Amino acid sequence: MLTIPASALAQISDYFKVLSEQSRLQVLCALKDGEKNVTELIAHTGLKQANISKHLKILTQAGIVERQPEGVAVYYRIADPIIFDLCELVCQRFEMQLEERSQQLKNLEQLRQL
Amino acid sequence: MLTIPASALAQISDYFKVLSEQSRLQVLCALKDGEKNVTELIAHTGLKQANISKHLKILTQAGIVERQPEGVAVYYRIADPIIFDLCELVCQRFEMQLEERSQQLKNLEQLRQL
DNA sequence: ATATTATATAACTATATAGTGATATAGTTG
DNA sequence: CAACTATATCACTATATAGTTATATAATAT
Numbered sequence: 250m251l252t253i254p255a256s257a258l259a260q261i262s263d264y265f266k267v268l269s270e271q272s273r274l275q276v277l278c279a280l281k282d283g284e285k286n287v288t289e290l291i292a293h294t295g296l297k298q299a300n301i302s303k304h305l306k307i308l309t310q311a312g313i314v315e316r317q318p319e320g321v322a323v324y325y326r327i328a329d330p331i332i333f334d335l336c337e338l339v340c341q342r343f344e345m346q347l348e349e350r351s352q353q354l355k356n357l358e359q360l361r362q363l
Numbered sequence: 364m365l366t367i368p369a370s371a372l373a374q375i376s377d378y379f380k381v382l383s384e385q386s387r388l389q390v391l392c393a394l395k396d397g398e399k400n401v402t403e404l405i406a407h408t409g410l411k412q413a414n415i416s417k418h419l420k421i422l423t424q425a426g427i428v429e430r431q432p433e434g435v436a437v438y439y440r441i442a443d444p445i446i447f448d449l450c451e452l453v454c455q456r457f458e459m460q461l462e463e464r465s466q467q468l469k470n471l472e473q474l475r476q477l
Numbered sequence: 478a479t480a481t482t483a484t485a486t487a488a489c490t491a492t493a494t495a496g497t498g499a500t501a502t503a504g505t506t507g
Numbered sequence: 508c509a510a511c512t513a514t515a516t517c518a519c520t521a522t523a524t525a526g527t528t529a530t531a532t533a534a535t536a537t
Contacts, residue, residue, distance in 0.1 A: 262385045269380035274372045321504040435534040
């Protein structure tokens with residue numbers, strides 16, 4: 250059996266950790282349709298300034314967003330579109346689970362009819 | 364602009380949170396090539412019994428693994444193969460970043476030659 | 478019934494981090 | 508330069524959870 254090196258797993262888990270916070274996903278969703286500066290992101294997400302600034306730093310360090318100062322403002326944009334593929338996969342999974350459950354309910358219904 | 368409901372984002376971030384721990388990824392990797400009982404998982408991962416038991420509970424509750432008692436042992440298996448697609452995507456991303464960096468290094472080299 | 482083994486849980490400690498208010502820094506304007 | 512605005516950082520609190528030891532539970536065998 251082949252064992253994946255711990256360092257590789259740590260890299261992957263660190264990446265998922267960045268995506269494992271609702272506030273950061275909110276920020277990423279707000280950036281999905283184009284770059285925004287911090288003030289705009291605050292308006293979109295309702296997060297407080299200091300908080301969103303910390304999240305943006307984390308996202309930037311992970312290479313998921315890019316930072317671009319423009320005058321006194323700082324614009325952020327998605328640097329790593331695969332995050333949306335990841336979310337898509339997870340959502341599909343949730344949908345599948347929902348379908349399974351509704352199918353199970355139907356089966357139960359049918360049993361009850363007998 | 365459409366705002367994704369907070370509850371949906373929370374579901375997604377919760378899912379990523381389950382995958383954001385190195386120990387749990389170790390367990391999942393150990394299960395990749397077939398079901399194993401807890402004792403076997405302990406041997407594969409080196410994690411302690413109580414610890415792995417907690418992680419297995421978290422993975423089970425998330426619907427990522429399935430639990431099946433057999434006699435005194437309990438076997439676990441992957442219930443949700445998309446986790447490997449997710450890891451694959453993340454790994455591809457890391458590879459791409461590595462390639463980009465090595466390309467940048469090459470470009471620097473060429474500049475230095477001038 | 479008792480002993481043994483496999484797994485789960487409880488109680489605890491240590492650590493990481495999200496959120497917050499206050500402050501610092503840097504670009505812009507008058 | 509001073510005043511203003513946008514963003515980043517600091518210091519702090521509160522909370523969540525990974526890991527650990529000890530204990531409980533459940534299946535099996537003697």
